[in-house]
Amino acid sequence: MNIKNLYLPEMATIQEVIEETHNIITFRVTLNNQEAMKNFSFEPGNVGQLSAFGIGEATFVINSPPTRMDYLQFSVMRSGEVTTKLHSLKAGDQIGVRAPLGNHFPYEDMKGKDIVFVGGGIGMAPLRTLLLFMLDNRSDYGKITLLYGARSPLDMAFNYELQDWLDRDDLDTHLTIDAEYEGWEHEVGLIPNVLLDIAPSSENSVAITCGPPIMIKFTLQALEKLGFKDEQIVTTLEKRMKCGVGICGRCNIGSSYVCKDGPVYTGAQLKELPNEL
Amino acid sequence: MAPVKYLKSTDLKSWLGELAQENRVFAPRYEGDAVIFAPFDPEQEIFIKYAATAPPKKTVFPQSEKLVDFMYSKDPEDLSRILIEAKEVLPQGTAIVFGGRPCDVRGFTMFDRVYMSEEATDIYYKARRDNTSFITLACDSTENTCFCHWVNSSPSDPTGSDILAVPVTGGLLLKAVSDRGESLLTSKLLSEGESKRDEAEKVIKEVADSLDQAPDLAQAPKKLLEVFDNIEFWEEVSAKCLSCGACTYLCPTCYCFNITDETQGMKGSRIRSWDNCMSALFTMEASGHNPRPTKAHRLKNRVGHKFSYYPDLHDGVISCCGCGRCIKSCPAGVDIREIVLKAIAFEPTVTEG
Secondary structure: OOOOOOOOOEEEEEEEEEEOOOOEEEEEEEEOOHHHHHHOOOOOOOEEEEEEOOOEEEEEEOOOOOOOOOOEEEEEEOOOHHHHHHOOOOOOOEEEEEEEEOOOOOHHHHOOOEEEEEEEHHHHHHHHHHHHHHHHOHHHOOOEEEEEEEOOHHHOOOHHHHHHHHHOOOOEEEEEEOOOOOOOOOEEOOHHHHHHHHOOOOOOEEEEEEOOHHHHHHHHHHHHHOOOOHHHEEEEOOOOOOOOOOOOOOOEEOOEEOOOOOOEEEHHHHHHOOOOO | OOOEEEEEHHHHHHHHHHHOOOOEEEEEEEEOOEEEEEEOOOOOOOOOOOOOOOOHHHHOOOOEEEEEEEEEEEEOOEEEEEEEEEEEOOOOOOEEEEEEOHHHHHHHHHHHHHHEOOOOEOHHHHHHHHOEEEEEEOOOOOOOOOOHHHHOOOOOOOOOOOEEEEEEOOEEEEEEOOHHHHHOOOOOOOEEOHHHHHHHHHHHHHHHHOOOOOOOOOOHHHHHHHOOOOHHHHHHHOOOOOOOOHHHHOOOOOOOEEEEEEEEOOEEEEEEEEOOOOOHHHOOOOOOOOOOOOHHHHHHHHHHHHHHHHHHHOOOOOOOOOOOHHHHOOOOOOOHHHHHHHHHHOOOOOOOO
């Protein structure tokens, strides 16, 4: 039978483990099958299932962009059994990967527009893919604004590139934390409030946001105040998933399966779906 | 016209015995208090008077099956390094299921649209589905939980079957529905059935005539969405529900599954098992957030999936075969028919002022 096995992971090797924060690590992995690695293609926003063999699988966004294919990068926040096991892995260890899965950011529709990224906590991971993809295709997009917030500096991932983002002339980066912290030189305040202070124009703009549910809720309200319409807002959702291919039946919102029809939705698409986030 | 053959009741076991020489044959029989589909055993009585307690779902979609075997080994170049090899475990062999009812077998056609779609084909499901033949027993009577005629089917619906067997005096009239079914009708135990054709037609007509008028469910997809946010509606219809999940396990069209890993020493397996959307854990996220936190939310999803979301995705086909097992076996008396009709009839109360 010459049909791809949906459930058989590709074996991959962890090339590097980056300790991002006290509960987030990042894996840089390459598929063991060199041909498969060479032919691997994906779109910004696609996700993958990582296997901790013996424990199970969980879903993570590929947070390196398709323009940088030396490795595939995944960031993992420790929260359950699978992520705890994944946190015990080190460089050289074997890991299973089923990817790419899901849909992707509608970056074609964003060409020529100003872009506003609003990321909270680990929600920065999916935005990182698209941000780097856009920076690698910089002339396709207008002004790019990034607002990245975390509870404290200790919760902020991707520290190794934040300075570069702050220094770039073609990227307007704002970092914020929830409360004052010694030595912190950037903004202090909740993401939606800081967003209102920055007040990016909604004209010919798209806002892309991801973060914890409470942050998303108030960020959407802030975006609305700034004049962003539902179709100008893009977000990416999370659900408990098993198969990742729309079969096993748990991640649906009405007739939309987040694993295959998502995880990326526009605000307008979300309003069409039943209210079950 | 498709060939018809007659099988005497007294020859049924011998015939299944012949078929069992080259196939795994499943037939309904008592195990404890329940009638289930089990591997054919000539020593055991076959029970076909009424539909089985559990449908033959597991013959194509086992309650639990291995997807992948994995093995750990030490890297001979670097003994501190563990290598992992993962291998698929595909189902082998052919099977014949005797004695499923039209509702049971039609249920697999609802799996097919999900498990063998153009976007994604599940090779485990496909391997069993392609290699399983169904000799389906038309119903000569119905129970008060039966409602196959509500969902565009009938007690003699051959959809998904290879042979339709109709009970006639002294035996069964076997009608080939597919080429594969025809190829199974070569045994010397079978005799010419042409003379029994009229009797079989009469059996089919009598049971069809005995059915009450089916309600029109065309509005169900829309109406179920309209009551989606009405949590009081769902709390009321789910009040009796114990969240036991019997409805899902006994449902011929419930296809949700879980995937778990098991290890023993240096090897292990990734296993797929039936899952149950009535359980709070079904959608519970690692953060503790649960998009379906109460049984009202969960029953809403089960009914909504079958009568609204699935039809929305699959040309209006309702993902319920009307077998009525969820009603018959529910320890609390939840009746999915009542819920759907109530949603269809629901009119929001307009508060004056």
